[in-house]
Amino acid sequence: MEFNKISPQILDAIKAIAGDDAVLTGQESLEKYSHDETEDLVYYPEVVVKPQTPEQVSALLKLCNENTIPVTPRGAGTGLSGGALPVKGGLLIAMERFNRVLEIDEQNLQATVEPGVVTEEFMNQVAAKGLLYPVDPASKGSCFIGGNISHGSGGPRVVKYGTIREYVLNLQVVLPSGEIIWTGANTLKYASGYNLTQLIIGSEGTLGIVTKIVVKLVPAPTQDALMLASFPANELACAAVSAIFRAGVIPSALEFMERRGVEWVKEHDDIAFDLQDGIEAFLLIEVDGTNQDVIFADCEKINAVLEEYECRDVLFADSSAQKEELWRLRRTMAVSVKSNSVYKEEDTVVPRAALPLLIKGIKETGAKYGFESVCYGHAGDGNLHVNIIKAHMSDEDWNNKLKSGIREIFELTVSLGGTLSGEHGIGLVQKEFMPIKYSDTHFAIWRGIKQVFDPKGILNPGKIF
Numbered sequence: 001m002e003f004n005k006i007s008p009q010i011l012d013a014i015k016a017i018a019g020d021d022a023v024l025t026g027q028e029s030l031e032k033y034s035h036d037e038t039e040d041l042v043y044y045p046e047v048v049v050k051p052q053t054p055e056q057v058s059a060l061l062k063l064c065n066e067n068t069i070p071v072t073p074r075g076a077g078t079g080l081s082g083g084a085l086p087v088k089g090g091l092l093i094a095m096e097r098f099n100r101v102l103e104i105d106e107q108n109l110q111a112t113v114e115p116g117v118v119t120e121e122f123m124n125q126v127a128a129k130g131l132l133y134p135v136d137p138a139s140k141g142s143c144f145i146g147g148n149i150s151h152g153s154g155g156p157r158v159v160k161y162g163t164i165r166e167y168v169l170n171l172q173v174v175l176p177s178g179e180i181i182w183t184g185a186n187t188l189k190y191a192s193g194y195n196l197t198q199l200i201i202g203s204e205g206t207l208g209i210v211t212k213i214v215v216k217l218v219p220a221p222t223q224d225a226l227m228l229a230s231f232p233a234n235e236l237a238c239a240a241v242s243a244i245f246r247a248g249v250i251p252s253a254l255e256f257m258e259r260r261g262v263e264w265v266k267e268h269d270d271i272a273f274d275l276q277d278g279i280e281a282f283l284l285i286e287v288d289g290t291n292q293d294v295i296f297a298d299c300e301k302i303n304a305v306l307e308e309y310e311c312r313d314v315l316f317a318d319s320s321a322q323k324e325e326l327w328r329l330r331r332t333m334a335v336s337v338k339s340n341s342v343y344k345e346e347d348t349v350v351p352r353a354a355l356p357l358l359i360k361g362i363k364e365t366g367a368k369y370g371f372e373s374v375c376y377g378h379a380g381d382g383n384l385h386v387n388i389i390k391a392h393m394s395d396e397d398w399n400n401k402l403k404s405g406i407r408e409i410f411e412l413t414v415s416l417g418g419t420l421s422g423e424h425g426i427g428l429v430q431k432e433f434m435p436i437k438y439s440d441t442h443f444a445i446w447r448g449i450k451q452v453f454d455p456k457g458i459l460n461p462g463k464i465f
């Protein structure tokens, strides 16, 4: 597709739509929008615009569609697959001014929210009413709920509560033509035609721009328990994960962390935690509910399982401060790894009983190609983030050999019944690996869908496929 540049006349039209103060040009003001959290990738847009209403988004998309100008929607820019990178230049639509929680409907346990609301702020407003919005990515303090929708995001509590897919009831979406639609209804059930809401979730800003979101809420649990279990081997910790479910318990979080990751967080974040010799891996396990006796009974069942898998030690958090400290250990791991080494992060997901084989295979692939890795993630969902560390690898091997190693990791993931990316999306950096899992038929269906929504291909070009 041949795209056009933004001419001075079109720039004037953009300003007329959104207002002069909503438009950024010039290298310095565009810098923030030239990267997200994906490796060290940098792509500059020609112009950034920060609209405030669906009607402004509609007029902007119509203008760009008529003039064949590429458009990249952007949330908070915390994405790890390069989804918000304006790889073809053009107009970047930053959604940061869509930052209002419009309604919390306590009668129906629903909320209507704009896409530029920071996820944690929304969770807090909902919690103040005794309710829970449980989709809590580790980046919840900085990412936007609109970005979460576009990536089909998850987080530690997916294991009990489900991903964002289970919570979105209805979306207001602006199409590349400028038309504004609602995808469904504000109802808990939906059996009227193709489900456009679910199609937009996870579409990574390639089909339309989300401008309003209706989500369901659930009553908040009142009690919880948090424990940190340590293991002498990665595979034992991973094998304990599926055994916990087989013992009849569904934890509200079940996270895996490798020793190296914990060491780096301790150095980076000064977390007080005694890291003993001979420990290779940890499981952070949370159980929640409304009855403390039931929670304790579940913890006992979990403990019995942990013992079977040679767990060395179980630390029970005995105060909310200690719980916060243990969660900080997990939540800051991505940032600590990033600050310690040049790295690449891959997102893998397998049926959870396959986790021991996945981690074993990742380490074997690393040994074969000469790279180290630090793995952590939402083990309860079978979702492992594989951080490949450059460490002593030569620049030549890093640039030339690594890709084959990553390919082998994804081939293993798929052979174990899994797929690429449980939650970070495909974006720019994973798309070359999509044919490992998906056939020409899948690509033909996806291209057909894209054609219907966006015949000129202006919306987030270069992403997913």
Ligand SMILES: Cc1cc2nc3c(=O)[nH]c(=O)nc-3n(C[C@H](O)[C@H](O)[C@H](O)COP(=O)(O)OP(=O)(O)OC[C@H]3O[C@@H](n4cnc5c(N)ncnc54)[C@H](O)[C@@H]3O)c2cc1C
Residues within 6 Å of the ligand: 036, 037, 072, 073, 074, 075, 076, 077, 078, 079, 080, 082, 083, 084, 095, 115, 136, 137, 138, 139, 142, 143, 144, 145, 146, 147, 148, 149, 150, 151, 152, 153, 154, 155, 156, 204, 205, 206, 208, 209, 210, 211, 331, 334, 335, 423, 424, 427, 460
């Ligand atoms: C430290 C750290 C921890 C993380 N932990 C998790 C985790 O636990 N779980 C998880 O799922 N992810 C996690 N992530 C990844 C990232 O935070 C999520 O993918 C998040 O959902 C991205 O939101 P964002 O607002 O930053 O979106 P961006 O990065 O700005 O954009 C992401 C995609 O959404 C599109 N988009 C954004 N807004 C809209 C809109 N309104 N309409 C249409 N398209 C839009 C963009 O074009 C892009 O394709 C983590 C990232 C970091 C840095």
